[in-house]
Amino acid sequence: MILQRLKSQSAISVEELHREFGVSEVTIRKDLNALDERNLLIRTRGGAIGLPNTEAESKEDTPIHNKRFFNTREKQAIGRVAATLIEENDTILLDSGTTTLEIARNLHKFQRLTIITNSINIAAELLGYKRFNIILLGGNLRGASQSTVGPIAEMNLKVFYCDKLFLGVDSFNIECGLSTPNIEEANINQMMLSMSKRVIAVFDSSKCNKRSFAFIAPVDKIDVVVSDSNLPANIRNQLRSMQIKVYAAEVHP
Template sequence: MAEERRSQILQIVRSEGRVRVNDLVNKFNTSAVTIRNDLNELHQRGVVLRSHGGAVLPDRILRESPVTERLKAHAEEKRRIGAMAATLINDGETIILDSGTTTLEIARQLKNKQALQVITNGVNIAAELLDARGVTTFIVGGTVRGESASIIGRSTEDMLEQFSADKLFLSGAGCDPDFGVSGANLEETTVNRAMLRIAREIILVADASKFTMRSMSRIAAFSEIDTVVSDTGLRDEIQAKVRSLGCTLILA
């Protein structure tokens, strides 16, 4: 009966694009706990993605949005996350800021740091730090991606291999605790993996909406992440899952 019900739920998701727990409770005359278990099982199989109060089709959120659109999305949460993440940075450190709109918010908080060295593949991040007198910025070379204002390519990876960093501040299109941190562009995620190899501490910065998403290419498993900085909108069950994977969780 469970498999029959799950098959029907999947058909509904594919037909309508999303489902809600309450609607499925009424349709199948069963408990919310049972429906949530069904959706969690379908999520584990990769055929749906859990969202707040239900589930959606994976391909509804795998597509990459242009950076100009992402700047507007969850702007207040990103600002708080950026400010909180900046408190983890000490004068004199060498850090990596991954390209992204949340890491851009970190860059905006670094203007008063001293003897800080920042490595980045974000064109907008390097521009933001132009007037930061106490910060030396290294921007890696390669091909510029207009969609993300990032620099990618084999030469980017080769240049990163010449550095060592105290901390990497990593973002991602998706942050599903079961799948890991993921991105929508394969070349960009390859650059992210090069960053992981040269950093002693990995800090994920992502607003709560990212934790219902799974994108095409995995960057890192949560077991590789030391600290997660998110916002207070992160659901309790996801908080518990992140902590169970060995991450320190900080909510802004």
């Protein structure tokens, strides 16, 4: 019944399950822990969320506060490796997302960077360094991604030339390219690509061989892929044959 509930809503709490089923909160926590151990849901503080959609094609726009629970170690490893591709004095563009947030958390060795982002939570993370030039793009605020999109954000981007774009990817497919569930996100991602000298796509291996609703760009528009060590060997080989550099981050237990 818990799993059935998660098919119709994105998250559930111990308190609401306790009220509905008339059993103790201790019992509910034990049930949620057991389901988490069997990889049937993801345990969170005070409840649980459902697993991400694993279908080849997805139109679901998962809220960012849920995405942070998916493949956390992989994203942290990718963030560490991607940060090594940055050089002092770079102007970098950080797309919104939980993987690009991990890049923002690994910039301690730098003293002078200009960082442009459309992500509210990434901008807040960057404030902690107290030494970078941070530019937050204006625009329409999307609650699901905590990012700015739309014509104002796209117009803001047109005045900047960036050394490197770190592009978070919801769905990656060699034949179909890069895609995302939201059209506005796809539009601003396309503008980001056009204003960047080098494009670095960052995504964990669970995003491979999928296709979302809104097309961003073909694979040959990117220069580098940073993923985790579970990236399939055939995809690595295909990317390298296209002269795209591939980094596979080792995931620590």
